[in-house]
Amino acid sequence: MRVTSSLRWKIALTTTAVCCAVAAVLGVLVHNVVARQVVGEVRKDADRALGHALGHYQYGTTHDDVNTSLNPPDLPPPLSALVAKGLTGSMVGKQAGKPVMWAAGPADGQALAVWIPFESTRTRLRDIDAAILASSLLAAGVVALAGLFLANRISRRLTRTAAVARRISAGDLDARVGLPEEGQDPRRPHSRDEVRDVAQALDSMAASLQERLEAEKRFTADVAHELRTPLTGSLAAAALLPEGRPKEMINDRLKALHLLTEDLLEISRLDSGVEQADLARVELGRAVQRAVTATGLPASVEVVRDAVVFTDRRRLDRILTNLLVNADKHGRPPVEVTVEGPVVTVRDHGSGYPSRLIEQGPQRFRTGDPGRGRGHGLGLTIVVGQAAVLDITLTFANAPDGGAVTTLGLPVGRLTDGS
Numbered sequence: 001m002r003v004t005s006s007l008r009w010k011i012a013l014t015t016t017a018v019c020c021a022v023a024a025v026l027g028v029l030v031h032n033v034v035a036r037q038v039v040g041e042v043r044k045d046a047d048r049a050l051g052h053a054l055g056h057y058q059y060g061t062t063h064d065d066v067n068t069s070l071n072p073p074d075l076p077p078p079l080s081a082l083v084a085k086g087l088t089g090s091m092v093g094k095q096a097g098k099p100v101m102w103a104a105g106p107a108d109g110q111a112l113a114v115w116i117p118f119e120s121t122r123t124r125l126r127d128i129d130a131a132i133l134a135s136s137l138l139a140a141g142v143v144a145l146a147g148l149f150l151a152n153r154i155s156r157r158l159t160r161t162a163a164v165a166r167r168i169s170a171g172d173l174d175a176r177v178g179l180p181e182e183g184q185d186p187r188r189p190h191s192r193d194e195v196r197d198v199a200q201a202l203d204s205m206a207a208s209l210q211e212r213l214e215a216e217k218r219f220t221a222d223v224a225h226e227l228r229t230p231l232t233g234s235l236a237a238a239a240l241l242p243e244g245r246p247k248e249m250i251n252d253r254l255k256a257l258h259l260l261t262e263d264l265l266e267i268s269r270l271d272s273g274v275e276q277a278d279l280a281r282v283e284l285g286r287a288v289q290r291a292v293t294a295t296g297l298p299a300s301v302e303v304v305r306d307a308v309v310f311t312d313r314r315r316l317d318r319i320l321t322n323l324l325v326n327a328d329k330h331g332r333p334p335v336e337v338t339v340e341g342p343v344v345t346v347r348d349h350g351s352g353y354p355s356r357l358i359e360q361g362p363q364r365f366r367t368g369d370p371g372r373g374r375g376h377g378l379g380l381t382i383v384v385g386q387a388a389v390l391d392i393t394l395t396f397a398n399a400p401d402g403g404a405v406t407t408l409g410l411p412v413g414r415l416t417d418g419s
Contacts, residue, residue: 326380
C-alpha cells in the first residue's frame, strides 16, 4: 500500500497543510505589523532630523549634522518630485551604495535632505522574519505529529474494524471488533466517537446474522429429524403396495424425499462443526477410479500422475459422487475426471456454472439459474462442507471452450503420531 493512500497520512498531511497555511497568513500579518512599526520609528527620526535641518536653514544657523545636504545626487527621484511640489516626505533608498531612510523638504526652491542609516533596521527585520519562520515551522511540526498520532489512532481502529468485516464475510461470524460502548470507556467516559459507532454497528450486525443463521441451522436439522421417521414408515408401507406403475411412482418420490432429508441432516452436521475426518493413507488415482465406478455414471478417468494423500476415503467418495451427479444432471457429456498429483479435476461439457456460483460459492436450496439452467443446490453445498472437513482446496470455474470445471486440491502432509 502506498503511503499517500493511507488514511493516517492523509489526515496528517491535511492537518499539516492547514497549519502551514494558517502559520503563513499569521506570519505575513505579523511581519507587516512589525515592519510598519519598526520602519515607522526610523521614519519619525528622519522627519525629526529634517525639521531641525529646515529650522537651522531658515534662521541661517549652522547645522553640524553631516547627514544633511542640499540637492544630494543620491536623492531618490520620487522624493525629488515631491519636494518640487513644495511638499516634504520620506522613503527608503540608498546613499553611497548603503541603505538609508531619506527625508527631504523644500528650502528656497531647493531640496534639503537628511538621511539615517537603515542597515541595522533591515537586519532587525530579517531577524524578526527568521523568528517568525522558525516559530511557524515548529508549530507545523508539533501539529503534524499531533495529527499523525490522532490519525494513527483512528486508522488503527478502522483497520481493525475492516479486518473483522473481512473475517465475517469469509464466514467467521464469531469475529467481533469489541470496542467499548459510549460512556463505558474509563479513559473517556463522556466521549462520542463515530469510529466506535461503526464498530458497534458491525458487531451488532454480526451478532444478528449469527443468530439468524443458527436459527436456520436448527430449523433445518429439526425439520430433517422430524421427517426422517415418517419417511421411513412411508417407505415400508409403500413396499406393501401391489406391483405396478403407482407403486413405482410412490417409491420414486419417497426415495427422492428420503435422500433430501439425509442431505439436510448431513448439512446440519457439517454446519455444527462436529464432523471429524478419519484420515488414512490413500492412493489417489485408484480411489478416484473406484469412486467413479461406484456411481455407475458415464465418466472417464485419466491418471496423469498418481499421488499418495492422507484423506478420509468415505468423505472423498461423497465429494466425487456429488460432483458427478451434478455434472450428469445439469451438464452434458463427456464427463472427464483427471488426477494429476494431489489435484483432481472434474469437468463436463455443458453450459457451465452460473457466474453467481463462481463468485459466491454454492448456496443451499438454489436449484438453477434462469439464464444458464445450471443447478447448485444441496449437492454442491455438501461438497463444500466435506471439502472443508478434509482441508481440500475447492475451486469452481468454467472452461474456455464451455463446461463446468471443479478442481480439488488435496493436502499432501504426513499423518501425525497417533492419527
